[in-house]
Amino acid sequence: MQLAPPYRLGAANMDQFTFPSRYGSQTEHALLGIRGLVLGGCFDSGERLVETVLAEQFQVRPAAIAAALRQLQDEGMVEPAPAAGYAVCPASAPDLNEAVCLRGRLEGLAARMAAERGVAQEILDAMRECLVRIDRLLAMTPVPSEQVLTKYMFLNARFHALLLDASDSIIVRRAFSRALALPFSSPSAFVLTQADNPDTFASLATAQLQHHGIVDAIAARDSVLACELSIAHAGTAHRNLVAAKQCQRCLVAALDPNFKI
Incomplete structure (x- = not known):
């Protein structure tokens, strides 16, 4: 299953999904949103996450996306991709x-x-x-x-x-x-x-x-x-x-x- 940006959800729907405006910092907002998409099955196992697309999707700075992905790596949800960036960790039940x-x-x-x-x-x-x-x-x-x-x-x-x-x-x-x-x-x-x-x-x-x-x-x-x-x-x-x-x-x-x- 190949998911084209913006990762299954249209921009209007994404706003509802990520609860954006009330969150504390840009990094926390990105962390919440990306974690929710991973838990929601919006990515294939091993799928590379495009940081520029995520930054645009969540309307945050690229640095906030990078920090959120590092945190998600610590949580075992993403891992370094072969070339660069991060990919979703394979995880069965x-x-x-x-x-x-x-x-x-x-x-x-x-x-x-x-x-x-x-x-x-x-x-x-x-x-x-x-x-x-x-x-x-x-x-x-x-x-x-x-x-x-x-x-x-x-x-x-x-x-x-x-x-x-x-x-x-x-x-x-x-x-x-x-x-x-x-x-x-x-x-x-x-x-x-x-x-x-x-x-x-x-x-x-x-x-x-x-x-x-x-x-x-x-x-x-x-x-x-x-x-x-x-x-x-x-x-x-x-x-x-x-x-x-x-x-x-x-x-x-x-x-x-x-x-x-």
Whole structure:
């Protein structure tokens, strides 16, 4: 399937699809839009992304597109193309499941090691402070906006980074870094695709309860519970990602009658 720019959707429809004007920065706007198109199946696996076309499509500077694509590479959604630029990573449903499962196992190992070895109070305090800030975000509105989800994404990424720090294991951190290169394995892969979705709050609230449980288990030196909660947390993220992909595909189909779900 070859997709001619502007990638299946006409300009008027694209405006509806990308929620453009309310987003914080040009890079964030581009990140939201491109991630949504990838999740929505608007590109073939391995298809090269034309940065100049994307810049025109989202009405942002080329530098913003480049920054967004670098972030998506970190999330495992795109990869360097053979000649230049970026292409969409091949990712089947089993690939997605295995990537998230691997991340969950690694985070489970990190949590278990943290509970077994003990964690410096400053790291526990940093994890709890991060969760307090997420609690405040989620208390702002039952239907999170793009701005709220942007802040959530960065706080969520910080929490997961602190979890790795808590393990005090260079090996686990290195393995986790490699795992993030797999398609859709980032802890925040589904975030920013679900703005203004009423179901998003319930998903984030569940994930946040798991965050609190993980920290409490580590502090209590309960390695089994810390590990189990971390693995379950990745399972929640996987279900959210699958739901996000389906939601985006349905939205694309609604805007483009030629799109087949």
